[in-house]
Amino acid sequence: MKDDGLLAVIHDGSVHDRKPLTTNFAFPHGNSFTHLSPLYCASQFTIADLVNLEISWLLVLSTTQILKEKVKEEKTKETSKPPKEKPEESKPQETEQEVREEKVEEAQPTVEEHKKYEFIEDIPGVGPATAEKLREMGFHTVESLATATIKELTEAGVGEKQAGKVVAEARDSLALSFIRADELIKMRQNVKRLTTGSKQVDELVGGGLETQTITEFYGEYGVGKSILCHQLAVNVQLPEERGGLNGSALYIDTENTFRPEWIVRMAKSLGLDPIETAKKIIYSEAFNSDHQILLLEKADSIIQENNVKLIIVDSLTAHFRSEYLGREMLAERQQKLNSHLHRLVRLSRAFNACAVVTNQVMSKPDAFFAMAVEPVGGHIVSHTSHTRVFLRRTASGPVRICRLVSSPYLPEGERIFKVTEEGIKDITEEDEVKRRR
Numbered sequence: 061m062k063d064d065g066l067l068a069v070i071h072d073g074s075v076h077d078r079k080p081l082t083t084n085f086a087f088p089h090g091n092s093f094t095h096l097s098p099l100y101c102a103s104q105f106t107i108a109d110l111v112n113l114e115i116s117w118l119l120v121l122s123t124t125q126i127l128k129e130k131v132k133e134e135k136t137k138e139t140s141k142p143p144k145e146k147p148e149e150s151k152p153q154e155t156e157q158e159v160r161e162e163k164v165e166e167a168q169p170t171v172e173e174h175k176k177y178e179f180i181e182d183i184p185g186v187g188p189a190t191a192e193k194l195r196e197m198g199f200h201t202v203e204s205l206a207t208a209t210i211k212e213l214t215e216a217g218v219g220e221k222q223a224g225k226v227v228a229e230a231r232d233s234l235a236l237s238f239i240r241a242d243e244l245i246k247m248r249q250n251v252k253r254l255t256t257g258s259k260q261v262d263e264l265v266g267g268g269l270e271t272q273t274i275t276e277f278y279g280e281y282g283v284g285k286s287i288l289c290h291q292l293a294v295n296v297q298l299p300e301e302r303g304g305l306n307g308s309a310l311y312i313d314t315e316n317t318f319r320p321e322w323i324v325r326m327a328k329s330l331g332l333d334p335i336e337t338a339k340k341i342i343y344s345e346a347f348n349s350d351h352q353i354l355l356l357e358k359a360d361s362i363i364q365e366n367n368v369k370l371i372i373v374d375s376l377t378a379h380f381r382s383e384y385l386g387r388e389m390l391a392e393r394q395q396k397l398n399s400h401l402h403r404l405v406r407l408s409r410a411f412n413a414c415a416v417v418t419n420q421v422m423s424k425p426d427a428f429f430a431m432a433v434e435p436v437g438g439h440i441v442s443h444t445s446h447t448r449v450f451l452r453r454t455a456s457g458p459v460r461i462c463r464l465v466s467s468p469y470l471p472e473g474e475r476i477f478k479v480t481e482e483g484i485k486d487i488t489e490e491d492e493v494k495r496r497r
Contacts, residue, residue, distance in 0.1 A: 177202045177233045185225050193217050198357030201364050203410030206230035234410075254370065254414050255303030257291045257484035260475035264464050265447060268303060269416065271369070272409045273468075274401065274444060276376075278419035278435040279451035284460055284479045285418040286315075288451075289374045290322040291483045292416060293341050294330065296370040305414070307369025308340040310362060312355055314378045318343060322483070329482035342366055349379035353400050360407060369413045371404065376417040377436040394440045401444040417445070442466070457494060459487055 177183050180202060181191045197215065199205050205213075205226060213223035239247070253268030262268045269275050269292070277285050293311055298304025311318060320338060327337040342362060346352035352373070362368065377397070384393035401417075408415040419441065421433040435441065435448075442448065448466040453459075458478045464470060478487050 177230070180205060183226055183229045183233075185222050185229070190218060198354075198360070200358070200361035201410075202230050202233055203364075204360040204406070206234045207406035207410055250412060252300065252305055252369075252412070253303070254292065254305055255295050255298075256288065256477075257295060258475075258477040258486050260486055261462050261477050261484070262303070264462060264470075264473055264475040265449070265467070266470050269414050270447070271305070271412050271414050273446035274405060274408065274415045274417060275447045275449065276417050276419055276435070276441070276445035277449050277451055278421055280421055280433060280453075283451040283453055284484075285451060286317040286374055287322065287479055288484055289372045289416060289418060290319070291326055292370060292414075293372060294323060294326045294332070294337055294483070296414070297332065297337060297340050298330065305369035307413075308342060308366045309370040309372060310359060310366075310368045311341055311343045311372045312346055312352065312374070313343065314346045314352055314373070314375055316345060317374065318345075325481060326483040340366075342368065346379065349383050349396065352379055353396065353403075356400065356403050356407070360410070363407060363411050363413065368411065371407060371413055371415045373404065373415075373417045376401075376419050376441070378420060381420065381436055394438065397437060398440045398444070401441065405444065457491070459491060 179191075180186055180194060180199065181188065183202065183205070186194070194200075194205070194213070197212070199208060199213075208227060208230075210220060210223045210227060213226060214220055218226065252271045253262075253266075254271070255262055255268045256265075265275070277288060279285060289311070293309035295303065296305050296307055296309050299306050323338055323341065324334040327334040344355050346355055356373070359371070363371070380393050380397055384390065404415050404417070407413065419435045419437060421435055423433055445466070446468055447464070447470075450463040450465050452461050452463070454461060454476075458480060459476055460479060461474055461476055463474045464472055476487055478485055478491060
């Protein structure tokens with residue numbers, strides 16, 4: 061008998077019986093067979109079947125041996141290869157170059173976010189038809205769109221989502237966003253001052269009238285409110301070293317009190333050409349409150365084209381006071397006044413211009429120890445005006461008392477000036493002596 065570990069065969073052709081030690085499975089002939097086990101039931105197969113099985117098993121072993129030898133050869137080849145030299149100097153250079161490229165890529169979107177738009181058609185989402193509707197509503201410039209509300213654009217036929225995108229793009233163009241207080245201090249350096257013609261009054265309001273704010277002058281009739289507006293319309297054309305803003309003036313007259321004669325005399329007093337001075341004053345008379353509102357809504361293109369640095373509304377409340385009578389119309393009047401003043405604030409901030417309004421007063425019969433008059437417009441006007449100045453007469457003569465009533469950062473105080481044929485001037489010592497007599 062010969063035993064090779066797989067089969068036990070007797071030379072005379074008989075096979076020893078052995079019990080299977082592993083699980084049997086179906087054999088092709090229908091008989092049970094122990095998978096890959098050298099122990100099987102030999103009595104169930106013929107000699108031919110066992111020889112074929114022996115040959116198949118030998119083939120499997122030889123194939124496995126060949127695969128093992130190939131794996132060994134590949135490992136030997138890999139270990140025999142020399143190690144690759146690492147370019148130590150090239151990697152840092154590539155890294156630096158990649159960092160630079162990433163910085164450039166990061167910087168490019170920032171430039172696109174703050175892209176400047178010259179015309180409203182340049183803003184994404186504003187086509188020719190939409191631009192025409194916006195112009196009809198009074199939005200002629202990118203600055204006006206940046207300071208507009210979504211509701212105002214929806215009234216022009218623009219969808220709410222599209223209106224939000226247009227306003228956001230316009231504001232990004234002007235960099236209207238959150239900033240730190242130290243950055244605001246730097247931005248405040250762009251705020252300029254306009255002289256009133258009187259050093260005393262300029263000192264009272266912090267060195268002159270401030271751009272990007274509303275300054276309100278109120279007082280009784282004949283105290284010089286309109287004359288002061290004429291003087292400001294001339295002074296704004298002076299160079300900055302002389303207290304001007306080197307710009308033009310937009311004058312909206314609601315009481316028909318504008319007189320070119322004042323402009324001529326004031327210009328000559330300052331050494332300016334009267335004709336050239338008059339050319340830089342853009343005048344319009346408002347015939348009612350709706351016309352007054354419309355003039356200001358259409359003013360942004362005029363302001364941009366003529367380098368307007370002073371916007372005057374003289375007077376603010378005259379038409380509103382005469383057209384809206386009774387308590388039943390008070391709410392509507394105040395709402396329109398509020399919208400009108402906010403439009404003025406947005407224009408002054410967008411174009412870095414001074415905004416000046418004059419206001420009428422009403423008497424207070426019940427006031428015994430306080431001021432006998434107060435400005436028209438109630439809390440709406442008082443909250444929106446940044447600086448409020450009260451003008452009143454002295455006992456006699458051209459001398460006026462100027463009182464600072466409200467300011468965001470200045471204390472209350474009083475100064476005196478006089479109204480002459482040449483405009484607003486400081487009082488002299490002789491005038492002071494006469495006033496005290």
